[in-house]
Amino acid sequence: MGITQIDMEYFIMNIDKKLFTLKYSPDIQSHLKPNKKDCKNCKTKACTFICPAQVYEWSEEKQELIVRYENCLECGACRIACEHKSLDWKYPKGTKGVTFKQG
Ligand code: SF4
Numbered sequence: 001m002g003i004t005q006i007d008m009e010y011f012i013m014n015i016d017k018k019l020f021t022l023k024y025s026p027d028i029q030s031h032l033k034p035n036k037k038d039c040k041n042c043k044t045k046a047c048t049f050i051c052p053a054q055v056y057e058w059s060e061e062k063q064e065l066i067v068r069y070e071n072c073l074e075c076g077a078c079r080i081a082c083e084h085k086s087l088d089w090k091y092p093k094g095t096k097g098v099t100f101k102q103g
């Protein structure tokens with residue numbers, strides 16, 4: 001089976017447009033649980049820039065990590081990047097989480 005016109009259009013889309021093609025079925029609880037104390041002491045806050053879906057944001061005001069787990073792509077990059085290895089990372093349970101249209 002060759003590459004179709006639709007396949008080609010998908011390949012050349014930018015990341016924002018690709019994210020729009022995904023379907024999410026978020027759980028009521030987060031599957032991403034960072035250790036709050038470690039996050040406070042974390043110098044790099046690597047999760048806030050490694051995540052392609054911008055799930056993590058450091059709040060200076062609250063002095064805590066905001067986790068928008070509903071947008072998670074389940075790629076696992078944050079788990080590897082966390083310098084304290086203090087991210088309790090699980091796949092969302094059952095049929096919850098992200099569904100990829102193109103495989
Ligand atoms: S990289 Fe790990 S320790 Fe640092 S802010 Fe992110 S989750 Fe917390």
Ligand code: SF4
Nearest residue numbers: 051072073075076078
């Ligand atoms: S698994 Fe991937 S998409 Fe989900 S929060 Fe971590 S880096 Fe972001």
